[in-house]
Amino acid sequence: MWLARLLPPETAHDVALYGLAWVPQLRGSKKDEPPLRQQLWGRSVSNPIGLAAGLDKDAVAVAGLARLGFGVVEIGSVTPRPQPGNPKPRLFRLAEDQAVINRMGFNSAGHEVVFRRLDRYRAKAGNTGPLIGVNLGKNRESEDPAVDYAAGVVRFSGVADYLVVNISSPNTPGLRSLQSAEPLRLLLDRLAEARGRGGLRPPLLLKLAPDLSGEERAIIAETAIAYAVDGLVVSNTTITRPPELHSRHRTQSGGLSGRPLFALSTGVLADFARLTQGRLTLIGVGGVASGADVYAKIRAGASLVQLYTALIYDGPGLVRRIKAELAALLARDGYGSVTAAIASGLTAASTARVRAL
Numbered sequence: 001m002w003l004a005r006l007l008p009p010e011t012a013h014d015v016a017l018y019g020l021a022w023v024p025q026l027r028g029s030k031k032d033e034p035p036l037r038q039q040l041w042g043r044s045v046s047n048p049i050g051l052a053a054g055l056d057k058d059a060v061a062v063a064g065l066a067r068l069g070f071g072v073v074e075i076g077s078v079t080p081r082p083q084p085g086n087p088k089p090r091l092f093r094l095a096e097d098q099a100v101i102n103r104m105g106f107n108s109a110g111h112e113v114v115f116r117r118l119d120r121y122r123a124k125a126g127n128t129g130p131l132i133g134v135n136l137g138k139n140r141e142s143e144d145p146a147v148d149y150a151a152g153v154v155r156f157s158g159v160a161d162y163l164v165v166n167i168s169s170p171n172t173p174g175l176r177s178l179q180s181a182e183p184l185r186l187l188l189d190r191l192a193e194a195r196g197r198g199g200l201r202p203p204l205l206l207k208l209a210p211d212l213s214g215e216e217r218a219i220i221a222e223t224a225i226a227y228a229v230d231g232l233v234v235s236n237t238t239i240t241r242p243p244e245l246h247s248r249h250r251t252q253s254g255g256l257s258g259r260p261l262f263a264l265s266t267g268v269l270a271d272f273a274r275l276t277q278g279r280l281t282l283i284g285v286g287g288v289a290s291g292a293d294v295y296a297k298i299r300a301g302a303s304l305v306q307l308y309t310a311l312i313y314d315g316p317g318l319v320r321r322i323k324a325e326l327a328a329l330l331a332r333d334g335y336g337s338v339t340a341a342i343a344s345g346l347t348a349a350s351t352a353r354v355r356a357l
């Protein structure tokens with residue numbers, strides 16, 4: 001059993017994270033198999049497995065997470081000014097369901113602290129490790145979210161391989177309404193201007209909720225393409241509660257992640273693949289706990305696949321196991337590389353669109 005499961009959820013989280021920051025060399029650091037490698041955004045990515053946002057919000061363990069074997073590590077969400085987030089308890093383990101409910105509410109050390117840590121990491125690691133994404137949030141009390149996100153774009157453009165505008169956390173009042181047509185256009189206008197000021201222009205992605213209607217998805221896809229957004233992260237946690245949940249914590253308010261999110265988030269991902277037709281890079285996230293789950297997200301149109309909750313239950317060896325399973329699945333189906341499987345997933349998405357017309 002993964003030791004951290006014995007502690008209360010948030011304490012376990014903190015212990016694990018600080019542990020990662022200090023352990024010098026962990027299992028899973030051996031070189032990735034060549035078929036897992038792909039070129040993305042001008043970088044070579046050694047495998048498509050990413051750490052989702054929320055575990056290392058403040059960039060305290062970037063080097064340790066890199067050593068776990070992730071191809072991508074997403075830091076954040078980070079807010080402009082430091083803020084404590086919601087009162088505790090705000091993280092609940094639904095062990096019977098292999099799920100978590102959280103209502104953290106963007107606890108963050110703030111832009112300056114996180115920037116300094118990432119800058120230091122970059123100075124040492126250069127471009128040798130995983131892709132580093134920075135996921136941007138907004139302060140709870142902020143009156144104009146666009147100002148906060150624009151500040152994030154300007155602050156982190158020099159240290160991030162990609163930026164994510166998180167408009168889908170369920171725990172900051174009003175945040176998810178930024179996904180609707182007019183607020184989204186206004187936000188993207190402001191971000192286009194901020195990208196000009198940021199100097200370097202790392203790819204910009206939007207992180208979306210799995211609870212969007214079909215109509216909302218279509219509008220977001222169209223708007224993201226029109227505004228030259230580079231990609232979508234699908235998805236954040238769900239505010240729905242599938243009927244099959246068993247845990248006594250199932251009625252806690254917040255976002256649900258883990259196993260019960262897999263089918264919902266993969267369905268929404270497939271829909272965005274159909275709507276965007278290869279014009280946006282898709283990152284699949286939600287309920288991933290095995291190589292087969294990663295493979296399913298790739299087949300649904302994802303170029304990268306992230307996870308968080310499964311790490312809580314399975315521990316750090318999970319990343320290495322998933323990579324071995326994925327490599328075996330690629331070989332079984334005759335794909336010489338993950339790139340070939342991604343291309344084939346996107347072709348399947350185009351066919352789905354033709355059928356839907």
Ligand SMILES: Cc1cc2nc3c(=O)[nH]c(=O)nc-3n(C[C@H](O)[C@H](O)[C@H](O)COP(=O)(O)O)c2cc1C
Pocket residue numbers: 052053054055057076077091100102104106135166169207235236237257258259261285286287288306307308309310
């Ligand atoms: C405790 C916790 C905190 C999270 N914090 C963030 C966050 O700050 N920003 C964000 O975009 N997503 C956050 N997420 C969502 C995850 O990045 C991911 O989208 C979601 O958990 C689904 O993936 P999973 O089922 O593999 O956990 C958080 C998730 C959890 C469980």
